[in-house]
Amino acid sequence: MHTKIEDQVITFATKDANFTGNYGTSKTVTISLDVYTKDVSYFGxxxxxRPLIVEMRDYDTPPAGLNYSSVWYYLGDFDPNKPLQHFSVTIADTKSKGLPAGWGGYGAISEDMHPELPSDRTFKNILASVDQLVFSTAMPGVVSDFVNFDVALDNISISAVPEPSETLMLGAGLGLLGLVARRRKRNGQVVN
Structure with a gap:
């Protein structure tokens, strides 16, 4: 994904099923990508x-007056002095109710006027219903000036470690298939 534009913020977003869904079915999840920064400048x-965040949005139960609630993480900066960078974040516990260190929430405003998760939402239930994955320079609660952007994202990946029960079921299923194949081979049947 590449953009060359003059704006306050840039946002790359997808609702593709390869990047959305229930992140909570995995014990841990790692989101990674490569970033190319050719230009971020004040009009010459x-x-x-500019900061780059990853945000996971849930549109299913929006707070009053908003379209979604979300959790987000600051990955690093688009930096023309470091044209090629690799960013990643690992969610060590997708079942955590509270926000892990470094994570922020969106959907409500705290008493000190900072964005936060609504009181009826948790990190866990946002991850259980990710409708959109977003990479953006729009860090919640921060206002930015207009600049020239010439940046690109590549090699976006979501890696998940399945829950132990899923691994056991998969192993048992593969073992059963191997046993059936060996039995057929012993009995002279062709195994495809």
Whole structure:
């Protein structure tokens, strides 16, 4: 994904089923991507940087007055002085109710005027219903100036470690298939 634009923020978003769904079916999840930064500048008056976040949005139970609630993580900066970078974040416990260190929430405003998760939402239930995966320079609660962007994202990957019960079921199923194949071979049947 590549963009070359003058704007306050840029956002790359997908609702593709390969990147959305129930993240809670896995024990841990790692999101990673490569970033290419050719330009982030103030209209020819010098280079600058912009933050890059990953955000997982849930549209199913939106808070009053908003379209979604979400959890987000600051990955690093689009930085023209570091044109090629690799970013990743690992969610060590998809069943955590509270926000893990470094994670933020969106859907409500705290008393000190910062974005946060609504009181009826948890990290766990946002991850159980991810409708959209977003990479953006729009860090919740931060206002940005207009700049020239020439940036790209590539090699986006979601890696999941299945729950132990899923691994056991998969292993048992493969073992059963191997046993049936060996039995057929012993009995002279062709195994495909």
């Amino acid at each position: 008056f010098g280079q600058t940087t």
